[in-house]
Amino acid sequence: MALNGKTDLEKLQDLSTYTFKGQAIWWLNAYWDKHSDQAETLWSYVKKFSQLDLDKKEEGTGLDELNAHRFLESIGETKTVKELRDNLRGTGALGPNDRPKLVPLIHVLLFKYSGTTDWHYLVHAAQGDNTAEIDHAQSLLAQVVAAFEESAAKADAAAQALREAETRENESRKSEEEAKTREVEAGKREVEAQRAQEELKAALQELKAQEDAFNNKTNDLRTKSEDESSSVVSRNKAKNELAQHLGSDPLPLRKAKITQEAAVKKAEKTTAAAAEARKASEVAREAAIASRKAAEQAREAAVQAKAAADAAVEDAKKKVEEAENYLNEVKRKPGQAQGAIWWIQRGLEEAKNYVPERKGGIKRVDVTAASK
Secondary structure (H helix, E strand, O other), rough: OOOOOEEEHHHHHHHHHOHHHHHHHHHHHHOHHHHHHHHHHHHHHHHHHHHHHHOOHOOOEOOOHHHHHHHHHHOOOOHHHHHHHHHHHHHHHOOOOOOOOOEEEEHHHHOOOOOOOOOOHHOOOOOOOOHHHHHHHHHHHHHHHHHHHHHHHHHHHHHHHHHHHHHHHHHHHHHHHHHHHHHHHHHHHHHHHHHOOOOHHHHHHHHHHHHHHHHHHHHHHHHOOOOOOOOOHHHHHHHHHHHHHHHHOOOOHHHHHHHHHHEEEHHHHHHHHHHHHHHHHHHHHHHHHHHHHHHHHHHHHHHHHHHHHHHHHHHHHHHHHHHHHHHHHHHHHOOOOOOHHHHHHHHHHHHHHHOOOOHOOOOOOOHHHHHH
């Protein structure tokens, strides 16, 4: 792999058009023997550059001056972008009249490691003779990342669905129990109302019986007192008994009857209301049961989805193992691009962030925040 350009400066300008990752990998390949211990630092630099480039993110090639200043501040560098460019002009890495709008990562690296690197060597540095193998490894990494992202999305969705299903199930069980309690209480009230209604009806019947007896006696005595076939003595006796009978006041009896009739009607209404309340409680309980069954089905579906997500994680872990084995084979061969290999291995390690800890994964971290 060679950079385009007739001069070293043109080649450096071509390198500046590579993505942040591409620039970092080229630099690592060139200075692996001398600066392999800086690989993790460059990884964080690429993350920070990608974070600051709001438009292109990982596909960016350079930062505007404002964000370049922010980057320099984030790594504790006190020099300005102007001083950085003046330094590069002093080495010839930037033409005297060049005023690029963007600051590529490679310029920052040449500036930061100016005492131990040479940009003329950099643009001609070998990038390994295993381009096809590196491309294949990159393809494996892309597959791993895609597999982990998919499995993580499935796992998160399944976990959320399971939590929601369990919550709905618990709520429906609670509603079912409450409905059962209301149904039992309504049934008790209905029974009590029916008992009271029956007692009131019995009392009313007794009052009616007393009223009927009074009226029957009145009619009987009146008939006897008016019967011409009876003797005078018998008729007078009947008249006297009728007068005494009618002299007893039937008003309290009538009043008690009216009051009792009203009480019976009220009791009937209370009984009907209690029956309606019981029926409503039955309906509510049946609805709660249906809701619980639906929640149970949703929970079962969530459990199955979780199992599928776990299987996806296991599949993704196998892909990681395959990629790592392939990279180990590539590393053992002479003339390899060690920086590129390290970068792919680092990508595999970061991909493991997607594996749940309970499945043997590492604790998830915010790699963007970690690079600040």
